[in-house]
Amino acid sequence: MKFAKKVSILFLYLLTVSSSTISEEQEISDLNTSRTKSEHSRLPLKELRAFTQVFEQIRQGYIEKVEDQQLLQNAITGMLLELDPHSAYLSKQEYMNLQENTSGHYGGLGIEISAEDGLIKVIAPIDNSPAERMGIRAGDLIVEINGSSVRGLALPRAIEQLRGEKGSSIDLSVFRDGEDELLKFNIIRDKIYTSAVESRFLRPGFAYIRISQFQKDSGEDFVETLKKLKGESSNNLKLLGLILDLRNNPGGLVPAAVQVADALLDNRTIVYTEGRMVSANVSFNSNPGDLIPQIPIVVLINGGSASASEIVAGALQDHRRAVIVGTQSFGKGSVQTVLPLGDGRAVKLTTARYFTPKGRSIQAQGIEPDIIIPKVNSQIPIQKERLRESDLEGHLAVQQQLDKASAIELEDLNNDNQLKEALNILRGSRLFRTSGSET
Template sequence: MKKLLTFITVALFFFEISYSDNSDIYKKIDLFGEVLEKINKEYVNEIDQSKSMDAAINGLLQSLDPYSAYMTPESFEGMQTETSGEFGGLGIEVGMEAGVVKVISPIDNTPASKAGLKAGDYIVKVKNVQVQGKSLMEAVDLMRGPVGSSIEITVRRRGVKKALVFNITREIIQVQSVKSELVENNIGYIRLTSFNENSSDQIKKNIKKFNKNKDLKGFILDLRNNPGGLLSQAIKISDFFLENGEIVSTKSRKVSENRKWFAKKGDLTNGKTLVVLINYGSASASEIVAGALKDHKRAIILGENSYGKGSVQSIIPLKNRGAIRLTIAKYYLPSGKSISEVGVTPDIEVIESSENFKFNSETDNQLNFALKLLNG
């Protein structure tokens, strides 16, 4: 009987805690309704309550991390259109940092990269509209527009005192993820701008092509300004250069999301020297490849510290035909280290030598350093 009474007491205790927690949540919901009512009645300008609710939902998601966000039905439809691989725009990958829109990476040969936008730039104005305090989706909507139309963007850049103003004309963005050439007749140079469905097949073909050269000394894998893409492609591309071992793992609250991926036997480059170039615009899948090759001491990582986006986002549709982008897991390197907010540190730090460097040009300090390294 004593044991039964103890059990009932414990059960009641947990019920009280659970009820208390729910009661606090309901009080907060009531408080939110009261605040919304006060704003609607007292705020100096008349507000659109629907937009206010959207902003509140987005604020909740963005309080979690810079990558979680709410997409209205209109913005969700726009995102689905843009992922088709050809779209009108500026050619930049953006994120949020402390309420400010930040350039993760400009895409090669797009209006943004040609104009001179750089990874790490903070966008403060779009068409003379202050974007600080706006949601990421609101800022992106401001940057959208008809192909051929121009837009003025004001940015703040690390190390530059004055704000920089760029006038950019929107174009159809066609992303070609892989570029390659034989440099100095003995170095296989592969530039990867994003991880899309065909990236690994293209890189595999280029490796096989370079391997036919009897004088080949090594490879350069250029991941600078690569904002990432498909995890499956990052795993396949890492595997091309490894004989065995773990490539990456994910950890989540859900056991089903906890996974590990391993390399299969067979290094396609036959162990030739490999240099991987990274910079602040190298993010997500780029960091998985660079981090795995660094941890296995398979490559020399050269350049600047990478961006630090080591998390997995899932697009979850909602009943209103909108969606939320929600972080569901984090990436971990073979060493057990997380990439999130830390990034990958290069073995050899080489700062970019010019404001608007061009790959394979004489002014590309990082590439020239890599070529000297491979040629002894």
């Protein structure tokens, strides 16, 4: 039967596909090295026969005509969909979307999503994206897109529907924990240019670096930013402490995360991965030298910190290089590899689990902060101060240089209790170290 032979050849091709790949999260050069010939030959012929019979029944009896190519594509999609929330078949457009996402330039809403219980879960909105500006939050469940239910919708299809040309609009119905009714959002898509690394000084000597996601150049950008801050400490003071903000960072490329951790660790294990194939078992170690040795570090995380973010936080926590502050992270401890199939299509396949240096699996557990500080959503009120000498007209001028923070920095600290506490922890650790050195 020609059709059965055609389907068998298709499945053989999928099982033996070459893997000179690019990866969403990790480059693994050859996924076939650990497979034996006997493994390739163990095809479930009974199930293949059932597949061809079902396929033929659909072709002959389904109420509407469906092209053979579409039926086969649906079968591949379903095969991967049932594995885990992150494995997926990628059409040409979806593969292009993935490549655009890791480059940091695409048209859409600016959210990282995953599949959960047949719905679409928001891992995190990207900083200053249309989604964030309209109030989409980490943990939201997207129930409908433009009035159509997303239940059973494959993740790549959802991504394709959420993206679009700048200026086009989209309607989302969202379930949010604690809300009695679905929340409705009309969001105007925009061109997403994600500047993944941002920095400034919160106080003289106390630096703040925000990484919104781990893109191709994020590791290099972080290293350059850290060197710049180290050389430009405010008010001619040396660098006294660093806050690394990974909140709502949905992850991205493992090499970028490894490069960030490498800059802060001295010849230590960063992360290791384990999978069924020999090439999926990899250990990543930092090079000798810490760019800011003995400088205290606080890392901020929350439920939107996932995957590559958890690699960085886990490594710094295990080696006691940083104090982890905030709330429990997302808990994505798996690595996906993208396998090109030819003709612009690809398969994104979960190939390994990753573990922190102490052997902790983060999968479905996340990173537990050293200091748990829930986010206070309401603005922290700025207290009215009493009249002071500096408020009096004609007061004597101050002779020493004042510790002045910009209006933006003050607003950030007043509106962000986690960031404010992180700064207090850094300043407190500095105070204790200074006090101890004098006794």
